[in-house]
Amino acid sequence: MPEIRCEDCGCLFPENYLIHCCENCGGYFDFADLPEFDTGAYTPELPGIWKYRSSFSLRNPELVVTLGEGNTPFIWDDPTTHEIGFKLESLNPTGSYKDRGSAVLVSQLLARNVFSSVEDSSGNAGASFAAYCARGGIAARVYVPEQAAGPKRRQIEEYGAELVSVPGSRSQAAKAVIEAVENGDVYGSHAFLPFGIPGIATIAYELAEQTEGRIGTVIAPAGHGALLLGIMRGFAALVKCGILDSEPYYVGVQAENCSPLSLAYRYGLEKMADVFEGNTMAEGVRVSKPVRAKAILKHLSAARGEIITIAEEEILPACSHLAKKGVYAEPTSALTWAALNHMNMEIPRPIILIISGNGLKYYPI
Numbered sequence: 001m002p003e004i005r006c007e008d009c010g011c012l013f014p015e016n017y018l019i020h021c022c023e024n025c026g027g028y029f030d031f032a033d034l035p036e037f038d039t040g041a042y043t044p045e046l047p048g049i050w051k052y053r054s055s056f057s058l059r060n061p062e063l064v065v066t067l068g069e070g071n072t073p074f075i076w077d078d079p080t081t082h083e084i085g086f087k088l089e090s091l092n093p094t095g096s097y098k099d100r101g102s103a104v105l106v107s108q109l110l111a112r113n114v115f116s117s118v119e120d121s122s123g124n125a126g127a128s129f130a131a132y133c134a135r136g137g138i139a140a141r142v143y144v145p146e147q148a149a150g151p152k153r154r155q156i157e158e159y160g161a162e163l164v165s166v167p168g169s170r171s172q173a174a175k176a177v178i179e180a181v182e183n184g185d186v187y188g189s190h191a192f193l194p195f196g197i198p199g200i201a202t203i204a205y206e207l208a209e210q211t212e213g214r215i216g217t218v219i220a221p222a223g224h225g226a227l228l229l230g231i232m233r234g235f236a237a238l239v240k241c242g243i244l245d246s247e248p249y250y251v252g253v254q255a256e257n258c259s260p261l262s263l264a265y266r267y268g269l270e271k272m273a274d275v276f277e278g279n280t281m282a283e284g285v286r287v288s289k290p291v292r293a294k295a296i297l298k299h300l301s302a303a304r305g306e307i308i309t310i311a312e313e314e315i316l317p318a319c320s321h322l323a324k325k326g327v328y329a330e331p332t333s334a335l336t337w338a339a340l341n342h343m344n345m346e347i348p349r350p351i352i353l354i355i356s357g358n359g360l361k362y363y364p365i
């Protein structure tokens with residue numbers, strides 16, 4: 001089972017309590033190695049992602065908080081050519097891929113006897129966190145920017161979490177939750193805590209099964225980066241154990257108005273310090289200081305891939321194009337379709353788009 005270590009100073013994550021960043025140096029915690037993928041350890045009697053439970057590094061393997069997340073449909077854009085495919089993460093229990101991470105995260109919180117927790121989010125992660133906390137019996141408080149999409153805020157409240165709408169940008173909500181943590185609340189952060197990443201890696205395991213290993217390129221939105229990183233680690237784990245010969249080509253997509261990963265990819269991590277949190281309807285990637293930036297760049301430098309940006313005026317037409325195919329995606333997810341127009345025609349086929357969130361959660365006017 002891979003250890004969880006500070007990615008800067010290497011100290012181990014504490015055994016008996018929860019912290020969101022390193023007490024020694026302020027660095028982020030992450031797994032020191034890939035998830036341990038073992039087909040001999042499948043638990044198919046459990047739903048969705050829990051088939052791969054042995055790869056989750058669970059503190060208590062018997063403690064499972066699930067709403068049936070994972071095992072989402074995969075469809076080809078054109079079933080006769082198999083050129084472009086859609087992984088419909090929008091059909092998870094709360095309408096986004098976040099559920100894969102939340103199920104593992106909340107199971108890990110309960111295994112550490114956390115029964116009350118705070119979280120911050122642009123919307124999807126907060127809704128997902130609220131749902132799994134409701135399922136697990138954890139009292140949740142979720143901080144969101146006040147401009148977060150109405151359906152997401154409604155979802156958070158309906159699941160029974162306390163919703164705190166914070167005026168200003170996404171980073172203001174992040175500051176507000178840190179104040180709560182400094183006053184003693186437990187921060188069940190989907191961004192800082194790495195627990196959910198092996199859950200997100202199950203997207204790769206499912207894709208390998210659903211396409212029978214035929215995956216040329218994977219395109220995914222990138223905000224904090226856990227989606228892209230989880231997928232990359234999932235494929236790397238499949239290569240490591242010999243199920244796949246090589247990892248696919250990766251494309252992370254950001255909104256042009258807030259694109260720290262793209263800058264870091266081109267000019268180095270230090271360039272992220274200057275990034276302005278511009279407004280974008282792709283609210284799920286409106287993150288100016290992505291927690292997993294260093295890990296993503298490290299993986300991309302070892303594998304093949306790139307980070308690209310999409311202009312604001314390209315996003316709504318991409319939503320409409322997807323909808324005309326019957327795929328109702330929120331703007332953040334439609335970045336992946338818009339990305340196709342920016343791709344070198346030589347990128348490996350087939351191309352898989354990760355439809356990360358449901359259009360029902362976002363109504364642009």
Ligand SMILES: [Zn+2]
Nearest residue numbers: 006009022025
């Ligand atoms: Zn450290």
